[in-house]
């Protein structure tokens with residue numbers, strides 16, 4: 001939820017304004033008897049919850065997950081609003097300025113900022129386990145480096161290879177760091193190929209290729225990736241001149257060895 005409030009910060013600002021206006025309006029109400037203004041548990045609950053809510057929406061709107069110094073300024077703004085709310089009550093008949101209210105307001109604000117700080121810390125930890133330092137593809141997935149991204153969703157991202165074998169050569173990667181392709185969990189593995197199928201036709205049409213070839217190598221960058229390569233003919237990825245005719249004995253020997261192991265799979 002906090003992430004959504006950061007992403008759509010205008011919603012957070014709308015809530016901040018509504019809560020601020022509500023606080024101002026309630027502080028403008030005149031008590032019918034002097035009992036109403038006493039410092040009871042209802043007053044404590046009201047002040048705590050009102051300023052907790054104000055900070056709950058103000059902090060994501062200001063900080064948006066990455067401008068951490070703004071947490072301090074968010075707290076300052078909320079506390080100042082709490083003080084101005086008490087000053088305002090000096091001018092309302094039957095109300096008065098109360099330091100105790102400011103203390104409770106500040107407790108609500110600090111509790112809200114504590115929750116927000118914990119959420120940022122947990123998110124940081126989750127991201128650390130998803131990504132790896134010094135991995136170029138993790139940096140692309142996190143948008144830490146400029147690259148030629150052509151498509152992305154929650155789990156995968158596709159971008160142009162800066163050293164293309166052919167024009168339009170793309171990379172498709174899972175955002176989560178995994179080095180060896182066959183270490184991907186089944187869900188990501190299948191998702192990667194499904195995504196490759198989805199992207200291949202639009203890429204083929206735009207580049208004007210006959211087919212889209214796929215290869216997996218994985219020694220260049222230690223982050224599982226699929227090459228999507230627009231092809232015009234059959235010899236572009238594999239050079240037939242490099243192929244050699246295998247001897248039947250050699251083929252039979254490897255066949256037996258592999259069959260023995262694969263029988264139990």
Ligand SMILES: [Zn+2]
Nearest residue numbers: 135138177223
């Ligand atoms: Zn990585």
